[in-house]
Amino acid sequence: MENLRNKNVLVVGLARTGLAVxxxxxxxxxxxxxxxxxxxxxxxxxADSALRLECSLALGGHPxxxxxxxxxxxxxPGVPLNLPQLQEARSKSVPIIGELELASRFxxxxxxxxxxxxxxxxxxxxxxxxxxxSGQRVFVGGNIGNPLVNLLREKEDFEVAVVEVSSFQLDxxxxxxxxxxxxxxxxxxxxxxxxxxxxxxxxxxxLFSNQTADDIAVVPARDPLIGVRCTIxxxxxxxxxxxxxxxAYLESEQLVCRVMPxxxxxxxxxxxxxxxxxxxxxxxxxxxxxxxMGAKPEAIQKTIDNFKxxxxxxxxxxxxxxxxxxxxxxxxxxxxxxxxxETFTAPIILLAGGRDKEGSYNxxxxxxxxxxxxLVLMGEARFRLAKTLGNLxxxxxxxxxxxxxxxxxxxxxxxxxxxxxxxxxxxxHYENYKAxxxxxxxxxxxxxxxxxxxxxxxxxxxxxxxxxxKLNAHN
Numbered sequence: 227m228e229n230l231r232n233k234n235v236l237v238v239g240l241a242r243t244g245l246a247v248x249x250x251x252x253x254x255x256x257x258x259x260x261x262x263x264x265x266x267x268x269x270x271x272x273a274d275s276a277l278r279l280e281c282s283l284a285l286g287g288h289p290x291x292x293x294x295x296x297x298x299x300x301x302x303p304g305v306p307l308n309l310p311q312l313q314e315a316r317s318k319s320v321p322i323i324g325e326l327e328l329a330s331r332f333x334x335x336x337x338x339x340x341x342x343x344x345x346x347x348x349x350x351x352x353x354x355x356x357x358x359x360s361g362q363r364v365f366v367g368g369n370i371g372n373p374l375v376n377l378l379r380e381k382e383d384f385e386v387a388v389v390e391v392s393s394f395q396l397d398x399x400x401x402x403x404x405x406x407x408x409x410x411x412x413x414x415x416x417x418x419x420x421x422x423x424x425x426x427x428x429x430x431x432x433l434f435s436n437q438t439a440d441d442i443a444v445v446p447a448r449d450p451l452i453g454v455r456c457t458i459x460x461x462x463x464x465x466x467x468x469x470x471x472x473x474a475y476l477e478s479e480q481l482v483c484r485v486m487p488x489x490x491x492x493x494x495x496x497x498x499x500x501x502x503x504x505x506x507x508x509x510x511x512x513x514x515x516x517x518x519m520g521a522k523p524e525a526i527q528k529t530i531d532n533f534k535x536x537x538x539x540x541x542x543x544x545x546x547x548x549x550x551x552x553x554x555x556x557x558x559x560x561x562x563x564x565x566x567x568e569t570f571t572a573p574i575i576l577l578a579g580g581r582d583k584e585g586s587y588n589x590x591x592x593x594x595x596x597x598x599x600x601l602v603l604m605g606e607a608r609f610r611l612a613k614t615l616g617n618l619x620x621x622x623x624x625x626x627x628x629x630x631x632x633x634x635x636x637x638x639x640x641x642x643x644x645x646x647x648x649x650x651x652x653x654x655h656y657e658n659y660k661a662x663x664x665x666x667x668x669x670x671x672x673x674x675x676x677x678x679x680x681x682x683x684x685x686x687x688x689x690x691x692x693x694x695x696k697l698n699a700h701n
Contacts, residue, residue, distance in 0.1 A: 230251060230254040230255060230256040230298070231254065231255030231256065232255060232256070232257060233256045233257065233297040233298060234256075234257050234259070234295060234296050234297045234298075235251050235256045235257065235258050235259070235296065235297060235298045235299070235300060236258075236259050236260075236261060236292050236293060236296040236298070236299045236300070237251070237258060237259070237260045237261070237299075237300050237302070238261055238262075238288070238299060238300070238301045238302060238305050238309075238312070239262060239301060239302025239303075239304055239305045240260050240261075240262035240264075240269055240272050240273065240276055240283075240285070240302075241272060241302055241304065242272070242371070242373065243302045243303060243325050243373045243375075244260060244262070244272075244302045245272060245275055245276060245279075246325070246373040246375050246376050246379075247300050247302070247325050247328065247373070247375055248260055248276070248279055248281055249279065249379065250328075250329075250375045250376075250378055250379055251300070252279060252280060252281060253379065256298075257281075258279075258281035258282070259281060259282040259283070259284060259292055259296075260276055260279075260281055260282070260283050260284070261283075261284040261285070261287075261288050261289070261292055262284075262285050262286075263286070263287060263288060264285065264286065265285055265286035266283075266285050266286070269285065273285065288309070288311045290311050290314060292311075293311040293312065293314060293315040293320065294314060294315055294318050294320065296315065296320055297320070297321075298320070298321050298323070299312070299315055299320055299321065299322045299323075300323055300324065300325060300328055301322060301323070301324055301325075301398055302324075302325065303324065303325070303369065303392055303394040303395050303398075304394065306419060307322070307397055307398060322398065323398055323399075323400060324394075324395050324397070324398030324399060325373050325374065325375050325395070326368065326374055326389070326391065326395040326396075326398070326399055326402055327398060327399045327400055327401065327402050328375060329373070329374040329375040329377065329378060330374070330399075330401065330402045330403065331401060332378055333374075333377070333378070333387065335384060335385060335386060335387055336386050336387070336405040336406075336519070337386075337387045337388075337389060337403070337404040337405055337406075338353055338386065338387070338388045338389070338404060338405070338406040338407075338408070338515050338519060339368075339389050339391045339402075339404035339406070339407050339408070339433060340353065340388070340389070340390055340391065340408040340410070340511075340515070341390070341391045341392070341393070341396065341407075341408070341409055341410070341430060341433050342408070342409055342410030342411045342412065342430070343410075343411055343412055343413045343414075343415045343430075343559060343561055343562070344410065344411060344413070344504065344557075344559070344561055344562045344565065345410045345411065345504060345505075345507070345508040345511075346369065346370075346390045346391075346392075346410065347369075347370050347390055347536060347539070347556075348500070348505065348508045348536055348539060349408065349410060349508045349511055349512050349515075350366060350368070350370055350388055350389070350390040351366065351370070351533075351536065352508065352509060352512035352516075352529060352533060353388045353408075353512045353515045353516050353519075354366035354388040355529045355533060356512065356513070356516035356521040356525055356526045356529045357386060357388065357516055357519055357520075357521050357525075359521075359522075359525035359526075359528050359529060360516075360520065360521045360522040360525040361522075361525075362385045362386055362519075362520070362521075363382060363383065363384045363385045363386075364384065364385065364386050364387070364388055365377045365380070365384040365386070365387045365388070365389075366388050366389075367387070367388075367389055367390075368389030368390040368391055368395070369389075369390040369391060369392040369395060370389075370390040374387065374389050386519055389404075391433065393415075393416060393420075393426060393429040393430055394416075394419075394429075396429050396430065396432040396433060397429050397432075399432060401436060402436060403436040403437065403441075404433070404437070404441070405441050405442065406441065406442045406443075406444065406515050406518050406519060407433045407434055407437055407441070407442070407443050407444070407460070408443075408444040408445075408511050408512075408514075408515050409430060409431075409433055409434070409443070409444070409445050409452055409456070410446070410507065410508065410511055411446065411449070411452075411507075411561070412426075412427055412430050412449075412451050412452060412455075413559065413560070413561030414426075414559065414560060414561065414585035414586065415558075415559040415561070415583065415585065416559075416583060417583055417584040417585045418582070418583045418584045427451060427455050428455070430456075431452075431455055431456035431457065433456075434456055434457065434458045434459070434460065435457070437458070437459060437460040438459060438460060439459060439460060439461065440460070441460035441461070442460055442461050442462075442463060442515075442518045443458045443460045443461065443462050443463070444462075444463050444464070444465070444511050444514045444515050444518075445458070445462060445463075445464055445465075446464060446465060446466065446507065446511075447464035447465060447466035447469045447471075447472040448464075448466075448469070463485060463514045463518070465507060465510035465511050465514060466510075467503055467506060467507065470482075473485060473514060474510040474511070474513055474514050475510070476495075476506060476510075477492075479494065479495050479496050480492045480493060480494060480495060481493040481495055481506075481509065481510060481513060481530075483510075483513050483514065483517060485514065485517045485518065488517075491517075491523050491526075493513065493523075493526060493527055493530055494527065494530070494531075495530065497530065497531040497532075498530055498531075498533075499533065499534060499535060500533070500535050500540075501535075501540055501569050502540060502565060502566065502568070502569035503565070503568065503569075504565040504568075504569075505540075509530065513526055537553070537660070537663065538553055538554070538555040538556040538659055538660060538663035539554060539556045539557075540552055540553075540554050540566055540569065541553045541554070541663070543666065543667040543670055544667070544670045544671060544674065546670075546674045547640060547674075548639075548640030548641055549638045549639070549640060549641075549642050549643075549644060550572075550642075550643050550644070551643075551644045551645075551667075551670045552566075552643060552644070552645045552646065552647075553646055553663045553666055553667050554566050554645060554646055554647040554648075555646055555648065555652065555659045555660070555662045555663030555666060556659050556663070557647040557648060557649065558580075558583070558648065558649070558650060558651050558652070558659060559583065559585065559649065560585055560586070560587060560589050560590060560649050561589065562647070562649070563576075563578065563590060563647045563648075563649045564589055564590060564593060566645065566647045567590070567593040567594075567597055567598070567645075567647070568593065570597065570643050570645070571597075572641055572642060572643045573597070573598075573599040573639075573641070573642045573643070574597050574598045574599060574642070574643045574644075574645050575598070575599055575600045575602065575634045575637055575638055575642060575643070575644045575645065576594070576598045576600070576601055576602070576645050576647060577602045577604065577627075577630050577631075577634060577644070577645065577646045577647070577648070577666070578601065578602075578603055578604075578611060578647060578648050578649050578650070579603045579604040579605035579606070579607050579608045579611055579648055579649075579650055580604075580605040580606065580607060580648045580649075580650030580651055580652050580653070580654055580655070580662070581605065581606050581607065581650055581651040581652070581653045581654040582606060582607035582610055582650055583650060583651055586614075587610070587611055587614040587615060587649065588614060590614075590615060590649070591614070591615065591618060594615050594618045594619055595618045595619065598618075598619045599619065599620065599637065599642065600619060600620045600621070600622065600634070600637045601615060601616065601618075601619055601620070601621040601622070602621075602622050602624060602630045602633050602634050603615075603616070603621065603622070603623045603624070604623075604624050604625060604626055604627060604629070604630045605626065605648075605650060605654045605655060606650075606654040607649075607650045607654075608623050608624070609623065611649070620637070626655055627655070627662070627665055627666060627669060628669065631666065631669040631670060631673055632673055632679045633679075634679075635673055635674065635679030636679040644670070646662075646663070646666045648662070
């Protein structure tokens with residue numbers, strides 16, 4: 227791996243990560259080929275950028291000979307590792323790694339790696355900001371949108387890397403070794419890619435596989451899944467909303483942190499702007515990780531006081547006539563929606579749906595029954611969602627966001643919360659969750675400005691025989 231010159235390297239997947247990998251490999255003198263199952267016309271600017279590189283392209287399919295003739299294959303996170311061509315290359319002993327693994331083999335600086343089903347990006351940004359405010363030169367990237375391999379091409383001399391790590395990236399790791407590994411939580415997600423939830427859990431636990439007793443693992447206190455399923459040989463620091471024996475916990479309006487050796491630190495939370503107990507947990511994990519990397523207490527407090535909510539994560543998108551509109555488009559799994567619903571005490575009009583990820587919607591039933599005034603279901607998963615949740619509250623099924631927002635406006639009253647928290651991926655109608663969230667925000671502003679909304683439907687709709695038959699016809 228230290229000498230890639232004149233090696234035949236195949237990069238599978240031409241998105242941002244694939245391009246970054248190809249550019250790095252070319253810098254190393256490798257002979258690079260990029261392949262993607264999509265044709266050039268569907269790849270847009272990525273294809274244009276690839277054409278400007280001095281490499282070969284195989285778009286619109288994956289020629290098998292490219293895989294078996296390669297000296298090394300680097301896969302992008304979105305590429306399933308059970309691809310037949312990859313299986314054939316594996317049988318020929320061709321090394322197959324991911325971008326994260328590739329980059330880590332060339333890095334000489336300490337790594338903070340942050341994973342979990344939910345909260346990864348917020349926690350990654352928090353840790354990076356705390357370390358940066360402490361005067362250290364920190365690279366923040368990974369699954370957050372800036373591939374780790376880009377660090378190797380930066381001219382700046384970084385002192386630490388803080389990276390968000392997805393389960394897909396962990397699947398293709400081998401020697402990746404973070405000095406501080408943070409696993410925030412594990413709940414059902416990506417079951418459209420993994421054979422079982424157990425396989426998904428195993429993937430997340432790989433985060434700790436190369437750590438030693440000299441490293442740090444930051445995990446929730448007494449988590450029944452992480453504690454049982456993950457083998458952790460490093461020193462554990464845990465966080466808890468209430469358990470005062472944890473290394474980080476809440477006490478009144480303070481966050482208490484004790485990492486030995488060192489004094490107990492207390493941080494004021496009165497200016498903390500992010501809503502929800504899940505964000506308090508993200509903050510505790512971030513404080514522990516940043517403290518381990520030498521972040522100064524005053525820098526940590528400044529981050530707590532000034533950190534703004536990230537877009538598409540319980541983002542207040544609009545306030546109109548006493549109604550609050552929240553864009554939570556990043557809530558692409560059920561557990562994330564649970565955390566969002568738990569945040570509000572006001573009546574909620576919940577917009578959900580998209581591309582089904584094949585997990586169970588049952589964990590939502592209690593909160594929908596107790597807190598959701600109306601369900602507006604859309605996208606490919608709308609009928610499956612309605613089958614599980616539609617008899618719990620007033621429920622309306624529509625085709626898409628354009629139809630969902632006027633329905634929500636028609637049902638909303640002063641004091642209500644209109645919440646886009648889909649529990650599904652966005653790929654039925656959008657390029658990504660950001661595009662979905664942007665569309666929701668623009669529609670809310672458009673329809674409130676025009677005062678265009680649908681009359682509140684008679685509920686519960688699912689009790690009507692005609693609608694029951696329609697629902698069953700789609701399942």
